[in-house]
Amino acid sequence: MKLEKVSLEMRDLETAIRKHQYFYYLENSPKIKDKEFDILFQKLKKLEEKYPDLISESSPTKLVGSDLSSSGDFAKFKHKIPVLSLENTYNLDELMEWVNKTGLDENYSVEWKIDGASIVLYYNQGILTNAVTRGSGGVGDDVTDNIKTIESIPHKLSSKINLYVRGEVFMNFSDFDDFNEEYGGRFANPRNLTAGSIKHKYASEVAKRPLRLFVYDAFFPDGRGKIVTNSLALQKLKDFKLPLAPDSIIVSGSKLSKTVESFRKKKDSMGFPIDGLVIKLDDLRKRDALGETSHSPRWARAYKFDALIQETTIEEIIPQVGRTGKITPRARVKPVKLAGTTVTYATLHNQDYINELGVGIGAKVRISKRGEIIPAVEEVVEPGLQGIFQLPKKCPSCKSILSKVDESVDLFCTNKNCPERERHSILFFCQKKQMDIDGLGVKQIDLFYDKGWVRNIGDLYDLHTKKDQIETLEGFGAKSVKIILEGIEKSKNKDLRILLPSIGLHELGHKVVEILIENGYTSIESLLDLVKKPDAAEELNSIHGIGPRTAQAIVTQLNDKTIQKLINKLMNSGLNFRAAESEKSDHRPFEGQAWCVTGSFDRFQPRDTAMDLIVKHGGRKVTSVSSKTTHLLYGEGAGSKLDKAKELGLQIINESEFLNILSKENILID
Numbered sequence: 001m002k003l004e005k006v007s008l009e010m011r012d013l014e015t016a017i018r019k020h021q022y023f024y025y026l027e028n029s030p031k032i033k034d035k036e037f038d039i040l041f042q043k044l045k046k047l048e049e050k051y052p053d054l055i056s057e058s059s060p061t062k063l064v065g066s067d068l069s070s071s072g073d074f075a076k077f078k079h080k081i082p083v084l085s086l087e088n089t090y091n092l093d094e095l096m097e098w099v100n101k102t103g104l105d106e107n108y109s110v111e112w113k114i115d116g117a118s119i120v121l122y123y124n125q126g127i128l129t130n131a132v133t134r135g136s137g138g139v140g141d142d143v144t145d146n147i148k149t150i151e152s153i154p155h156k157l158s159s160k161i162n163l164y165v166r167g168e169v170f171m172n173f174s175d176f177d178d179f180n181e182e183y184g185g186r187f188a189n190p191r192n193l194t195a196g197s198i199k200h201k202y203a204s205e206v207a208k209r210p211l212r213l214f215v216y217d218a219f220f221p222d223g224r225g226k227i228v229t230n231s232l233a234l235q236k237l238k239d240f241k242l243p244l245a246p247d248s249i250i251v252s253g254s255k256l257s258k259t260v261e262s263f264r265k266k267k268d269s270m271g272f273p274i275d276g277l278v279i280k281l282d283d284l285r286k287r288d289a290l291g292e293t294s295h296s297p298r299w300a301r302a303y304k305f306d307a308l309i310q311e312t313t314i315e316e317i318i319p320q321v322g323r324t325g326k327i328t329p330r331a332r333v334k335p336v337k338l339a340g341t342t343v344t345y346a347t348l349h350n351q352d353y354i355n356e357l358g359v360g361i362g363a364k365v366r367i368s369k370r371g372e373i374i375p376a377v378e379e380v381v382e383p384g385l386q387g388i389f390q391l392p393k394k395c396p397s398c399k400s401i402l403s404k405v406d407e408s409v410d411l412f413c414t415n416k417n418c419p420e421r422e423r424h425s426i427l428f429f430c431q432k433k434q435m436d437i438d439g440l441g442v443k444q445i446d447l448f449y450d451k452g453w454v455r456n457i458g459d460l461y462d463l464h465t466k467k468d469q470i471e472t473l474e475g476f477g478a479k480s481v482k483i484i485l486e487g488i489e490k491s492k493n494k495d496l497r498i499l500l501p502s503i504g505l506h507e508l509g510h511k512v513v514e515i516l517i518e519n520g521y522t523s524i525e526s527l528l529d530l531v532k533k534p535d536a537a538e539e540l541n542s543i544h545g546i547g548p549r550t551a552q553a554i555v556t557q558l559n560d561k562t563i564q565k566l567i568n569k570l571m572n573s574g575l576n577f578r579a580a581e582s583e584k585s586d587h588r589p590f591e592g593q594a595w596c597v598t599g600s601f602d603r604f605q606p607r608d609t610a611m612d613l614i615v616k617h618g619g620r621k622v623t624s625v626s627s628k629t630t631h632l633l634y635g636e637g638a639g640s641k642l643d644k645a646k647e648l649g650l651q652i653i654n655e656s657e658f659l660n661i662l663s664k665e666n667i668l669i670d
């Protein structure tokens, strides 16, 4: 009887929380105070802790920590306009050839080509009724509730007009970095996180993500009247308070090369992902006269920056299993020279990307290096005969069923003992950014793994017992074995700051470990003692910068017998599970202040070097802007943190002001 009552109370709380999330995020009109909402939320959480058997699958408390699939099943929406793509050009000559053909004296708009996710907003009688992904171009997913959580999008226009608007949802680099750090660095890039976020099952979760939108195209289904150019159409969108992308300008075709150059120079300072420019004829009647192909308009071209491009053919698509279990489809291509190296593999990111390109084995494709190391398949020149590639349902390494974790775009193998995951965990541990062990790359680790000598990172520290055997292997000599074994030995001295993130536990990345150390957990023993306590998760969650998801992940993993066994093994091997005291100065002008940092800086790279100075001289470093923060140090590309700091009236300091403070205080930059 009692249990039944509790269960009813929990269901009521869930309903109430969902209702208020709806009012808050979707209607933009909260019906209760934040504090009251928190009370409801905490009440449900307490009951869930006490009665775990009664937790509902779709509990709103699970939205943060849920490892279940979060990709929504969205209603399909048939687009009312053809949602076309763009034809690409890869150098100025190619672009100018098109301009010459289209009209050198015509006016063209030059706009940033933002690398996010395409969206169409449908306003009926001035009300935003549908927000739809591009999908196949004909039919997309209706993601209205999710898109409505983006702050800058008006839900209602000042006139009862029918209007369709195209735009790009994206994320600022600094917002992405902050968010990704909080989630243990699991997202590959802002584009992926954006695509995943707009297809998330729960709008309340989407609301927490720093999504933004820029619009670039308008359709007036009832006729465009006096709007005869794209610039006038964009002005109309601006009047309706829709967010236009910055910098778009109109130039004559003859001035295009110069304009493209000045955009190119500015690109890296924009703070959001840009993969080129879009050049469009401004005169709408001339656009109509040129028309479009089934794929793209004849009146516009994309111009890709520095994209070193090659055509080749896909010979095979191999799903690769990463350390976290994430499956990345890699295309093996007919070898081609690209930017000085011979490329044999290019990434296809995920199934969504494959579908968008319509790519499969045998396809003739263009691959590029976009300033990144791994080349990507950019577009399909001729589709192969085998149709669009489908990722398998089972892990190619251990055959366990793949599932979607957290985000809709990626598939994961969740088997912790998957051989491929184990191999990648060992590789991750040895990387330069982690334990920095020389001489251990893919080849060596694969070999030692296959021999059964190194099956996990703990085994690395027994590798010396195999010294003689390794020396007899092909490709190894006394010298290379010495380098490896010395590297392993040297790694034993690495600090907890490096060691703990290198183990590769969920949510325990560099940032979280740093916060734990700052809060007194300076040894593995102190953490293992903590997680034994019944209220460990709560205690961790009360630390500023550690959310409930992270807190729970730490408790669960550090109580896991396999993980404890690994830690023990590493301890017995003599690894250093302690953090050295950070250097403190007697000169403490920042005493009593709590500083947060956002954006990127000229003189402080990584930006934490600025924070180290603040901490050394008495200040406290915090990871998010709240009423407890006193100062925000902001750099290029600062995002939502800057807005929030302004809202809260905090002291806002830019790089040159900070340099002034340092020089006034006689603090030297190392």
Ligand code: IVH
Binding pocket: 084, 085, 086, 111, 112, 113, 114, 115, 117, 118, 119, 134, 167, 168, 216, 217, 278, 297, 300, 302
């Ligand atoms: S115009 C018919 N303008 O790039 C008009 N697209 O590769 C076609 N994109 O699907 C699109 N910034 O998602 C246009 N300023 C911009 C853009 C832009 C980003 C994206 C958009 C489109 C894709 C085509």
